[in-house]
Amino acid sequence: MINHPLCLAHKHMQFLLIVVAFTALATAYIAEYGFKILPCDFCLYERYVYASVLVMGTLSLKNIFFSGVRGIIGQLIILFIGMIITFYHVGMEQHWWTGPASCTGVGPATTLEDFRAQLMQIPRPRCDQITWSILGVSATLWNLVLQAGLAFLASVSLYKAIK
Numbered sequence: 001m002i003n004h005p006l007c008l009a010h011k012h013m014q015f016l017l018i019v020v021a022f023t024a025l026a027t028a029y030i031a032e033y034g035f036k037i038l039p040c041d042f043c044l045y046e047r048y049v050y051a052s053v054l055v056m057g058t059l060s061l062k063n064i065f066f067s068g069v070r071g072i073i074g075q076l077i078i079l080f081i082g083m084i085i086t087f088y089h090v091g092m093e094q095h096w097w098t099g100p101a102s103c104t105g106v107g108p109a110t111t112l113e114d115f116r117a118q119l120m121q122i123p124r125p126r127c128d129q130i131t132w133s134i135l136g137v138s139a140t141l142w143n144l145v146l147q148a149g150l151a152f153l154a155s156v157s158l159y160k161a162i163k
Contacts, residue, residue, distance in 0.1 A: 013157035017075055018057035021050040040127040041103045042089040049082030072158045079151040086144040092128045103127035
């Protein structure tokens with residue numbers, strides 16, 4: 001049995017994931033509505049990850065089917081999917097690759113109707129530009145570090161629960 005401070009019982013781990021997911025979502029909404037930092041499309045996808053972790057964590061505390069190891073596995077799957085999305089977003093910001101055209105800029109309008117549709121859209125920041133940095137590091141990269149740390153802690157907790 002692992003006896004280390006990082007090893008949390010599964011209920012404590014699920015509670016930690018709920019608190020961190022809620023805090024991440026609250027931070028994102030405060031940044032958007034309080035400081036007018038608009039999210040790009042991939043930033044919104046990353047919010048869905050935290051909302052899913054929050055829902056799965058709540059279910060795992062209240063529902064017998066998702067309790068214990070199943071809840072941790074569900075949250076780990078969600079975190080790994082989030083890490084893939086966030087890594088792709090970091091790659092777009094660092095210009096390692098190009099993202100979808102809808103997220104990296106609007107193409108030229110070929111017809112008058114396309115031009116009108118582009119004018120009527122709410123302007124969203126481009127996914128390949130850093131709109132918010134903390135201590136000189138992109139908030140997206142901080143998000144990736146946070147998700148990787150949570151996945152590591154959840155993995156250790158899962159290992160402890162299985163062992």
